[in-house]
Amino acid sequence: MKSAISQQRFNRDGEPQTYLNNGHGLRSWFLTKDHKRIAMLYLVSVAFFFAVGGIYALLIRINLLAPNGLFESDTYNRIFTTHGIIMVFFFLVPAVPAVLGNFLLPIMIGAKDLAFPKINLLSWYLYIFGAAFTVIAVIAGGVDTGWTFYTPYSSTYSNSNVLLAGVGIFIVGFSSILTGLNFIVTVHTMRAPGLTWFRLPLFVWANYATSLVIMLSTPVLAITVSLLAIERVAHVGIFDPAIGGDPVLFQHMFWFYSHPAVYIMVLPAMGVISELIANMSKKNVFGYKLVAMSSLAIGVFGFLVWGHHLFVSTQSVYLGIIFSFLSFAVAIPSAIKVFNWTATLFKGSISYDAPMLYGLGFIGLFLIGGMTGLFVAAVGLDVHLTDTYFVIAHFHYVMVGGSLMGFLGGMHLWWPKMTGRMYPEAWARAAMVIQFVGFNLTFFPQFILGYLGMPRRYATYPPEFQVLHIFSTAGATILAIGMAITICYLIWSLKKGQRATPNPWGAAGLEWMTTSPPPTENFYETPVVTWEAYDFTVVRPEDVTGMAAE
């Protein structure tokens, strides 16, 4: 295979051909079937919702500066609900798969596109359509049920826009399902010659496992939301005991989706981390097969632990103990990954660039998120911890410390590939450190608050909790500043950033063997893979430097 730089083709204006300049105008974007352009559409959309969800997070923190709260309780309840719904369904679930996965998965396996390009575009439209319903629900006065929609509050008592939000979530679920379907078929049928399963990058494995989980769990969410809507509209007794339903049934159904959804949110980010650690230390991932299989194991076990959300919901004591056991079982594959990533660094050539810093940030925060998972899996201890700030801190360490760090790390690693421009390295490192500090200051005090008994979803609280809340709000401010810096320099770099070579990191992987940004068809000649994953001996120096060796 020839080096990417020597294959570069130019259009009539003498510019290098890329997916970005192949077609101009809105039509070329909104009717595109190119997975890379669809990924960019997703990027803009999820970034928008991340910003909105972040603003709602700040409103939460502002309210909690004072024990009596600064907003009315009804307002606060709508704020935390909106924050949860937007961040979970419109940012965390789609972020890594729909942006990075969409862009990279076909390139990483040497394909020209996903298996079903039109369905890929449809899934973006479904996302936007679902998001529109949710935005209307928020504008029309909001929803006040929490993102968990527990019945019978949501089905009978709440007089907020539950139905509109439910329709939004129902629709966006199908967007995930279609993406998952597309990924599975693509990985099965479109791998380049020689690219066997165990030569796939771990990011592909992680997205494959995620897609399976999405396909199997999201329909249950759709069913649950539909039943909720039926009860709310037609008063058929399903969940409301006053008309013959069972409220705990809703919790079983909801968590049957929403616990696996935790892995939908974190598994792809784990895939990113494998790429970051390997490429930024120029080492193959230690114990590749075990890391790949642990993704599948997490996907499978993830379906068996939903009951750990119901330890105090009057479910039988023995059921509680069984779910506790299974929850410990799902912790093992995550632990294995952390150890294997750490071991990957051994005898590597470790770069201190921003993607690696994010990789480390992920390991550190995910470690704490994972270890505190043991606290809440231990059933007798969870009785005290559940529905307190301890749980809030725990899942933010996993979701923000894990998924968000993974997403940002991946965005930095592949930014040159996606945009053809380098981001400013010094700014990126500084922003990462600011985010890391801000994050810990925000959420670490919440572990203590939780153990002291501070319940979640409280608009007001006893005065003895105020000091810790002030620390947390201060941290959130720092975190927001860090995020703002990142957004600014990434936008700046689109025009002003240094032009990227095909392989600025000297990284391994097919995506680094084509130009930055890639042409519409990804590769001018179909790659034939004769090497294992993370083999840095096949990296061609001219792709790194960008100077064609004539």
Place this chain on the structure above:
Amino acid sequence: MMIHKFLLGMSMLLPEQASSYAADVDNLYLFLVGLTVFFTVLITAAIVYFFVKFRRRANDPIPAHIEGSVLLESIWSIIPFIISLFIFAWGAKIYLEQYTIPNDATDIYVVGKQWMWKFQHPEGQREINEVHIPIGKKVRFVMASEDVIHSFYVPAFRMKEDVVPGPNRYSTVWCEPTMTGTFHIFCAEYCGTSHSAMIGTVTVMSEKDYQVWLSGGAQQGTMAERGAALFSQYGCVTCHKSDATGQCPKLEGIYGTEVLLEGGQKAVADDSYIRESVLSPMAKIVLGYKPLMPSFQGQVSEEQLQQLVAYIKSIGPAETPAAAPKAGAAAPAAKAPPIMMSGSPEPAPVAPTTTATTPSPAASSQPVQKR
């Protein structure tokens, strides 16, 4: 001593240990904190060491390929697994302790509603957003919700249980207070607008103070006595006759015993069973009886229902007399203020405090036998 000092330092980070199992929960917590610190330090140290030792230098050669190590990977799969098993067992042991309700516990009846907690003592005292209990006595909380799911949480006791609405269950949880004082009650399950105002206090008193307190606010009879009044007011007595000649099962001596049902199943006649029998009588039909009883859903308030349960409990078999004798002891002074109330601006809106004065219209227009 060292450990004691350490724990004192930690006391800023732990709520008071005010129940018999609070220390057990804290010990597991502190063990896990230690474990987390250990692994965080271990991994961080390894990363920092690798970062310094193997930092990228100009003209680094491509690092050698290291495949992995079956031995190492087995070690760090198996060790966490063993540690997990240990934590699992420890957590399960505490859970069984928290949810195995001792036979000698005294009942306190709790109703959660948007947005207040209402309490009834067997002796007849009623409280809102505040409950008094004696130190060193096991207390069982028998809880029902009038509307949505709430969760009864006392951090100082490390005690929490959801209060789930529905005709077929009471949520129950127990504790044994070990420290006098006043502690927070929180509603831990989001329940709407004033969820964060659905808070209160539990006051643990010495046995002597508690007796004084009990005799202070004299009531309109014990719970069992009020339940007995309701039993005739709602016409239950016409059918559930004490000489077993009625069309419905005799209830004397039934509490806590096993009941044979149509279809060959069995059920224990506990609080939840009695509640279900009143609210959805068709759910479990006693063997040999016809499904005649109408539902009282919407006619009896949660508090009245608890009084009926207390009554049936009081006429239960002699070996489980929990409420009856104590109730008798506290009963005589049946005069003064009807409710002990504090904290909430709202009076108890649902249940009339004197059950005998206002017979429910529904009850009088719907004689029990007519179905």
